[in-house]
Amino acid sequence: MEPTFDFGSFPVLETERLQLCEYDVKYVDDIFAIRGDPEVQLYNSEAHKTKEETIEFIEEEQEAFRMKRELIWALKLKETLCVVGCVSMFDWDRYHRRAQIGYDLAKSCWGIGLAQEAVGEVLRFGFMNMSLNRIEIWTSTANARSLRLAERLGFTRDGTLRKRILEDDGQFHDGTVYGLLQSEWLGTISSAKHHRPAKSG
Numbered sequence: 001m002e003p004t005f006d007f008g009s010f011p012v013l014e015t016e017r018l019q020l021c022e023y024d025v026k027y028v029d030d031i032f033a034i035r036g037d038p039e040v041q042l043y044n045s046e047a048h049k050t051k052e053e054t055i056e057f058i059e060e061e062q063e064a065f066r067m068k069r070e071l072i073w074a075l076k077l078k079e080t081l082c083v084v085g086c087v088s089m090f091d092w093d094r095y096h097r098r099a100q101i102g103y104d105l106a107k108s109c110w111g112i113g114l115a116q117e118a119v120g121e122v123l124r125f126g127f128m129n130m131s132l133n134r135i136e137i138w139t140s141t142a143n144a145r146s147l148r149l150a151e152r153l154g155f156t157r158d159g160t161l162r163k164r165i166l167e168d169d170g171q172f173h174d175g176t177v178y179g180l181l182q183s184e185w186l187g188t189i190s191s192a193k194h195h196r197p198a199k200s201g
């Protein structure tokens with residue numbers, strides 16, 4: 001099955017509460033608030049200290065799209081039009097039909113299911129439009145919220161790599177890799193349809 005997506009134009013996606021749109025410098029204030037928050041960045045690169053760093057980051061992401069290397073969606077809340085996070089798809093290996101995803105959310109939006117909603121839609125895009133066979137999440141084993149998210153989305157914990165990540169505390173931490181196969185994802189989609197209660201009236 002050939003991918004229908006080829007980086008020709010940016011694929012805007014939509015869920016119940018979110019629009020998943022192109023990263024853009026016009027969102028710099030919202031993105032700086034997220035990327036500049038040390039708590040959000042705890043298991044990621046160092047928190048941005050200035051808006052200039054965030055602008056540079058946004059421009060790098062846009063360039064990565066132009067170079068057909070990476071996709072990053074800004075998660076825009078339909079209700080407020082604020083950008084509250086991102087989901088990215090990278091390391092797309094066309095031969096082996098696999099890629100990795102990453103995600104973050106503003107701290108004020110944790111615990112209400114927005115990451116699950118957004119990543120769920122990106123999984124659909126990856127399996128259906130990019131024709132992926134396998135999607136991976138690599139995360140610090142200490143990142144409990146990220147592990148819970150992967151498991152809620154139906155990923156299997158494929159392994160733990162000991163002391164793989166040097167964190168800001170100066171210590172090496174374990175990393176965990178999760179994988180979800182297209183066949184498993186198709187199974188969850190069809191069983192969700194199967195279990196949906198019949199419409200009454």
Ligand SMILES: CC(C)(COP(=O)(O)OP(=O)(O)OC[C@H]1O[C@@H](n2cnc3c(N)ncnc32)[C@H](O)[C@@H]1OP(=O)(O)O)[C@@H](O)C(=O)NCCC(=O)NCCS
Nearest residue numbers: 040043103104105110111112113114115116138139145146
């Ligand atoms: C990883 C991260 C995106 C997860 O966010 P999250 O808020 O835990 O995940 P979700 O948005 O899917 O919300 C799930 C929680 O909302 C609850 N929830 C409430 N309403 C919900 C709904 N309608 N649907 C699903 N879950 C819902 C769930 O029960 C769950 O609760 P829990 O926190 O007690 O487990 C977030 O912690 C984050 O941005 N961390 C910093 C960046 C980071 O570490 N990224 C990963 C790098 S690999």
